[in-house]
Amino acid sequence: MLCLGAMHRGLMMAEPRDFYENFAALLRGADRDAMAGHLENQNHMPRFAIHQSNFRVTVTKAMQGIYKAVMRLVGEEYFTGLxxxxxxxxxxxxSSLTHYGAAFPGFLKTFAPVQKDLPWLSPVARLDWAWFCAYGAANTVALGASDLQGVAPELLPARAPGLHGSCTLLRFSVPAYSIWRTNIEDDDVQQIALEKGREWALVWRQDMQIRHTALNRAQYVFLDAIGGGRSLAQSWTDARINDPQFDLSKEFAHWLNAGVFQGEQHD
Amino acid sequence: MTHQNTLPACAGLGLKPQHYRDALAADGDGLWFEVHPENYMVAGGPRLAWLDAIAEKFPLSLHGVGLSLGGPERPDPDHLARLKVLVERYQPASVSEHVAWSRLGGTYFADLLPPPPTRKTLLALAEHIAQTQDYLGRQILVENPALYLSLQGDISMVELYVEAARMAGAGLLFDLNNIYVCAQNLGGSTAEWLDAVPGDAVGEVHLAGFTRQDNANDTVLIDSHGAPISDAVWDLYARFIAAAGPKPTLIERDENIPDFDVLMGEVAQANAVLGRHAQGADDG
Structure with a gap:
């Protein structure tokens, strides 16, 4: 049976679901016309721009807080456009922007204007993201020297400690680490020649301190193998393919002291 | 419902990362802090460590912006789960959210968008508040929106706000800057809100500053939290506290953030108003 009352009301006032769909479409860039039927005062139509702007500005500000080196390199206007x-x-x-932005380095890699003119921008963004991930990583315990006191030295190489959860290992075909480091640390940014070539880096958190360092290729291979679950002996073997002089004792002590190995977790 | 709001009837301050050190060193009697839980939905690290230290010393309020209670979809279970982790970690004195929406079809629009003031919205909003309270196992407060658009509906926005909270058994967070902004932007009056909001149901008051945006033929007050609290809002505050009695009161500042001491000046100003009426109550 046709209910005239409901039909009349339906003509007077759009259904709420349409309201949300039309509003969301407007925020995604559709024009405002579809919202006219939801407004009591048509003079307010231009005010939808406030909400369109809020969406863009809030997300952009959150991303500026994460992608600090990218922001400094390209400037606010270009960053906002990106x-x-x-x-x-x-x-x-x-609904928590603390998890937003992981895809930004990948976007920069494929976005044509950046790809053509700023090929180092996506690698730099990967470092910004690594810093952000280390900042919010779980407070898991790193392996410490005291954990190994009872371990017989001959048994140590068979251990596969894994990397601490805050670690991100990165490798670049451009000197992205040098570009990133000077942009987050120096008041006067250094000139980095792209001819400097390939770089490898590690970003991690030691207790509450975010740390980062350049690696040589053998160190990268060594830590990458550790992160993949290989034993110290296996990882050493992998590293020596790149550097026959790779010193396991020295490297192990160095990275143990830096807190990059995963410790045993106790509740 | 257990875990009612236990904030002291004093002035508190929105906590910003640049003020962590000052906040931890502050020694205000009755001082409390409020944060957006969305900024602390991380696994670990310095940000949570700072909040741990500050929450150890001061009462804490979690004031959410992401549950989208005023939308057509039920609150996002993943977001609720992340919120519950923080509620269990901090056992905050207060948990609150907005009469607003921000999600649809899996997209988060990062804004407090106005819901249409209809009976259908009222039922959905009350249901979403109740679902949140059931999941968290505690009462929440809901905040009245700042509005820029006059939307069609079959009830008023104040009715939507008060009735949804009543139906769900929630408390009210009454933002006096928002009612001023609404009245100026939509041509209504603040009295419409002050008269309709039951003081007993208000568990927290928000005070903030607005920004004036002059467009071609239109001036809009933006709820920017980017300026000192206006004299007009201080007047509304004095009137409301005189009528309703002392309430936990938050000084909110999210843009153009000044030194901690400047904001503590506004905290002191609010405490002076609260003190006058606490005194009045004692005398009476």
């Missing part, structure tokens, strides 16, 4: 494109492609899915 974010407008990124937001169209990858809008946030989580």
């Amino acid at each position: 974010m407008a494109e990124f937001l169209k492609e990858t809008p946030p899915v989580s």
Whole structure:
């Protein structure tokens, strides 16, 4: 049976679901016309721009807090433009922006204008993201010298400690670590020649301190093998392919002291 | 429902990372801090460590911006789960959210968007508040929205706010800057809100500053939290506290953030208003 009352009301006022769908479409870039039927005062139409701006600005500010070196390298205006494109492609899915932005380095790698003119930007962004991940990583215990006191030296090489959860290992075909480091640490940014070539880096957190360092290729291979679950002996073998002089005792002591190995967790 | 709001009826301050050291060293009697839980939804690290230390010393309020209670979809289970982790970690004195929406079809729009003021929205909003309270195992407060758009509906926005909280058994967080902004932007009056909001149900008051945006033929007050609290809002505050009695009161500042001491000046100003009426209550 046709209910005239409901039909009349339906004509007077759009259904709430349409309201949300039309509003969301507007925030994604659709024009405002579809929202006219939801407004009591048509003079307020231009005010939808406030909400369109809030969405863009809030996300952009959150990303500026994460991608600090990228922001310094390209400047606020260009960064805002990049974010407008990124937001169209990858809008946030989580209501906490602390998890947003992982896809930004990948976006920069494929976004044509950046790819052509700023090939080092995506690698730098990967370092910004690694810093951010280390900052919020779980407070798990790193392996310490005291954990190994009872371990017979001959049994040590068979151990496979794994890397601490805050660690990100990175390798680059451009000197991205040098570019990133000077942009986050120096008041006067150093000139980095792209001819400097390949670089490897590690970013991690030791207690509450975010740390980062350049690696040589053998160190990268060694730590990458450890991170993949290989034993110290196996990882050493992998590293010596790149550097026959790779000193396991020295490297192990160095990285143990730096807190990059995963410790045994006790509740 | 257990875990009612236990904030002291004093002034507190929105906690910003640049003020962590000052906050930890502060010694205000009755001082408390409020944070957006969304900024602390991380596994570990310095940010949580700072909040641990500050929450050890001061009462804490978790004021959410991401549950989208005013939307057509039920609160995101993943977001609720992350919120519950923080509620269990800190056992905060207060947990609150907004009468607003921010999610649809898996996208988070990072804004407090206005819901349509309809009976259908009212039922959904009350249901979403109740679902949140059931999941967290405690009462929450819900905050009235700052509005820029006059939306069609079959009830008023104040009715949506008060009724949804009542139906769900929630408390009210009453933002006086928001009612000022609404009245100026939509041509209504603050009295419409002050008269309709039951003082007994208000568990917390918010005070903040707005920014004036002048467009071609239109001036809009933006709830920016980017300026000192206006004289008009201080007046509303004095009137509300005189009528409702002392309430936990938050000084909110999220943009153009000044030194900690400047914000503590606004905390002291709010405490002076609260003190006058606590005194009045004692005398009476």
